[in-house]
Amino acid sequence: MSRTPVPWEEEECLEYYGMVSLHRLFEVVGAQLTPSDVTVLSFLLDETHPGSHPLDPELWGGGDDESSSLLEKWNRRRRRRRSGNREEERARPRNGVELLLELERRGFCDEGNFRHLLQLLRVLTRHDLLHCVTLKRPRTVSPERFTCGPAVVGSCLNAAAAQPRQEQWETGSSSGKRKRTSRSRGRTRPPLPRRSPPPPPQDPPAKVTCDIRLRVRAELCEHDAVLRRSVTSRRPRGPGRQLDVFGQASGVLKSRDLGSILCDIKFSELSYLDAFWGDYLNGSLLEALKGVFLTEGLRRAVGREDVRLLVSVDQDDYEEGRRLLLAAAAARDAPAAPQKRQRGGG
Template sequence: MAAVHHPGCPHRDSLFWDETDCQNYYGMLSLHEVFEVVGCQLTQTDIEVLSFLLDEACPAPHPLDPTGWTVEPCGDDPNDQGVSPSPELLKAWMKLKPQGSQGPLVASCTPKSGLELLLELEKRGYLSDGNLEPLLQLLRVLTRHDLLPLASHKRRPTVTLERLMPHIKKQTDIPQPYYAHHLRTGIIPPVTELSVSKGKKRRGNGWSGRPKKTTRTVPPLPPPPQAHKDFCNIRLRVRAEYLEHESALREGVSSDKQQPLERQFELFSKANTLLHARDLGTLVCVIKFTDVDNLESFWADYLSGALLEAMKGVFITDSLRRAAGREDVRLMMSVDQDDYEKGRMLLRDWRMVSSSEGGVD
């Protein structure tokens, strides 16, 4: 929405913002930006499954379909008669699609990317700017619960990969008085008493007196308490899945319903049941980090794919291959971004506090 200028009312100009500026101000994403965020996370298998459901449940209308050329009259305007398709179009349509034909007249859609698939869903009226619930349902059918937070108009904060400043140095240990150190730590040692020797010689009755030593033992100092060290927990979700679902869906998902809504509901129900039956399981690991450098290295390996390659030999076992049979299996991995951001901030603050107190290891 472009800015509208009103002569004589300069204060009103600020009430009209461009759509992009308004979204950036409120931290929102447009519908196509949401498609870009979610689409780039969809795998090729996800695209094939959604393409199959798209062709079965939401077939594309033919360009010569008269319903696309018909404009319904407006009920409020009695003079509006609407627009009906021309007789030539109706005649061509009757030749192209005889009555009783139920076969599709448009070739099946095979998007090359997740973005193209979501744009096609919008084009067919399945998704809109104010209705993202069908997209959430599709992600649940695919068991891609890690993408549910991304299907939102709310802009997520950008994660910085910048490490901590390397010039943070340890403070020089300044010698302090003996009691000043213990007062700062809250531990005051007991006073050490010196050994007292009394050497009075006693004369009399032939007794020779020996000096008596009175020694008071000093209890050992209690060990200093260990410095409290913060830590953070990172959730790592690992999921094994079949490499390809399309053949199983084409063999096991069909519907003989004539009513479009009933047919769509039955197809989604059967596809959901089949995909859940082919679910090989998900494992959630909670990893504890106490050092921010290790956490940042872990995150960098996750983004580069090195962590996934290292985990394949651990999770793809012989028993999993036997359960999958002849079909190929792949490993999917996701890390909660919010856990990383909160943990990195916590460990970074703890390091800076420890550095200011001279307690960095």
């Protein structure tokens, strides 16, 4: 007797294969797009991939009366658009999620084609979002802080302080020994057995470190008005017009980029690495860097236009660094366990 297969829900199927839906990807990427990003991407989308309007006569067919009526409405709408009464302002995407949904509606983004979305993000120089454009479910990372308690710190300090006293007990002589030696100088002492030389001190193990790459970039915010004044193309719609518009927009955005910094930060303690990652997630790192990069001199140089700061840290660097430091901590603690068992048995 064969059982009818139970159909899986979409979320259960995606969870099983470790993937996310396309609209969940839109939510992740769209939530990180600023209003200025949405404005610029909407402009580029309208210029390079214009969507067809329902009143476009090319999409309708029928009798001559119906076609002429639609054509008249279409021409009336185009005249209003040229006169400056833009109806597109009300229909423009209000946030990043609506923008990506509009890109999907126009047929330029689906589960197997992210080329146009990646191209738009590169023109916008939002390279920190490129790794988010994937249907693979991201690995869950918990920035739990690794702390060293007072008992562990005390034992480490006591062990360090006890080592010189042990060497002094082995190599030096006590006051009782000196008194007995002074009283028995007249007598000859038997030769002491030769002690084997102590083993040479072992070199301390090399310190394990990890590198975390930090990207910091400052740029002007109000791109929309500048792009509308500067980006124009007389070419007809097609690949040539798209390349022309993208080239002009990329040049304008690069000229408004105030500079970027890439720095590799070395961490040798797991607690410091976790604290750094936690500050990056909750926004404390961004607020701290604003006081360093967004100086009064920079604000005076750019005038009244707002300046924003973008900070990016790669999650793969954090996970790899955490793995290295955890392995190093386990290797340091491993030799101490057999010594404690041996002392307890003796």
